[in-house]
Amino acid sequence: MQPEVIVVGGGMVGTTLAALLGEAGVAVCVLDARPGPVDGDAGRGQPAMRVSALTEVSRRLFAHLGVWSAMTARRVTPYTAMQVWDGQGSGEIRFAAEQAGVPTLGHIVENDVILAALEARLAELPAVEQVFDAQVGDLQHDDRGRRVTLKDGRAYSAPLVVAADGARSRLRTLAGIEAEARDTGHRAVVTTVRVALPHAGVARQVFLPTGPLAFLPLTMDGEDRYCSIVWSTTPDEAERLTGLTREALGVALEEAFERRLGRVEVIDAAVSFALAQRHAASYVSSGLALVGDAAHNIHPLAGQGVNLGLMDVAVLAEELLRARSRGAELGDVRVLSRYARRRRGDNAAMLAMMDGFRLLFGARHPAWQLARNLGLSGVDRLTPLKRLLMRQAIGERGRLPASCR
Template identity: 35%
Template structure:
């Protein structure tokens, strides 16, 4: 166990922006900020070689079109383009496993908007490697891997963090990108509001006989939604939300038993299926930081907001935070302002607060509406889906929302 009394404090490293968290949002912000001319230090608890493991582990992300534009803007997209699967259609249905879907459905087709595919599925391994390679090539970014923050402080108009190794990093602003249990937010005294859903997501990938055609499926069942999301090479990513008890059973099954449990919900439309990569589980809930900012501090991604994966918008919401914060800080510096001042950080909070709260409320409402077997609610939601699907203007609005093209978009997401 680390003994603070024995820790050696080294001479401080100085930077413009300190980012805690080396997942995906942290590196995206580091690249966006460096592109704007800021010196950035990013602190990651994991080793770089672990982040860059090339083997497929079953994890992948649905990136909205606006998120693709961000990755293009920060020089990452070309590295993942060949491994990205366009999502050309989205089909949303309601029903029970083994009984087939309701005849009422939502069908979104990318051909109804001018901008192109609504989004892209990209595997975690490809994204992480692309981010790490891009950061290594950027002289304004310093990566500190296998490092954890043990304390943070504000002094003389500077933010500082002390690492377990004894290193001290100082900067004009500290950014927490360290997940739903953000130590950065906790050390700053920022409380959280949220609740659990009594659901757990089982995440994996399957190979199948028939091509998916770039179609993403969302099948709502009483225990929770099953998302079947297209990957390259006749594979699909599975995000199966179930009750905690059922998910525990699914996680404990061997591969064949798990596939036997999945098939009634998955159906036979893609032929025979087999597992590829590992299975993961994570509990589902809603958690919102009560403030996105603090004294010389900002939160992005899951450190700011964690929501149900029902619409696949978690990473996209985080990347919107990244684009907005990078733009606010760049504009402030151009005006000669202190980028860590309360006035500057409040602009970021005002920009992102309403959007994230609205998205969190929407995912919460959709999950409560669809994750049940109440016959009256089933009838109401099926009629609602059918009505939306029958009105072209309303349907196109949902398509643009799925593509991340609505609202006050940061410049990096405008293309």
């Protein structure tokens, strides 16, 4: 079958787009450089190191696609409250799901659990072909629209190619779309821990002078004493932390986290990732659309990256299906521009907000410290503003696509 859409990058964002289009009968080909599907045992045994905090809106999208139950059958951990405090002062804010009138604020889910459920769904859809071991080398125009050539010489053509190939998108470069990378001055140290005190379904984050440290709750075999760690810090400090023994890293985490969850036992290796913020100068050109990290790459301090990417593909699928029902060309830049217009503002606002947080909490001047204390505690008392921030955390911003309502 000739594809109508080629999705380059079968990560969480690309596979979600393929599922949305494939279930509507659009012929989609997903190309990914990975050697094969994710481990079938994802979500069983010890939690994987890479997790995502999914908003309620992202959960609704997965429920719409019929994949949420496959994720819960493996492992998901709901969180019903968020607690954020200033490690240098007294400011603190706490959001609880009941204040927003919702049962949960979101869920922590291992990335491989998300992907395993989506890949299984794609395998059921006759309109979708998944091709692994497919590293893209070139992108050209041809008489069907766009042609993607793999490093091994195989070639695929379609009216529309979607770049979902991550922050260092090869397709974005091949298409000549600029995306200035702004160094955040941070690397994220990631690992998994067991804590002495129950996390009670609360996602916690402390802002240290070097960057934010998050303890994201995970529950294994009914025990709420596991957390996924995302510690954003300077590159030197990240190197020092990843070089420590597990015991010494546990002590460093306990101290930095003010022992709020008691003793910390590190149960996995600690790995660090560079953190840059990028925003592509354009999301679309004729026969090409950028989605997810290929379009925007954001600091993980508010756990928004994949959620923004999921909103991109929900909106793009909605616009493509509407255009297709009218008989319009899927690669027509006027169709694609509707997607770009609906998504660019939300993504830009979130990128700017992350910059603001980082600068405010990285500042050591006493005036900034006062602002932080007054700000956090003030917001905590001001119910309407707090409710607005909570709706942001849940993902309810602007006009949502029908698949997410």
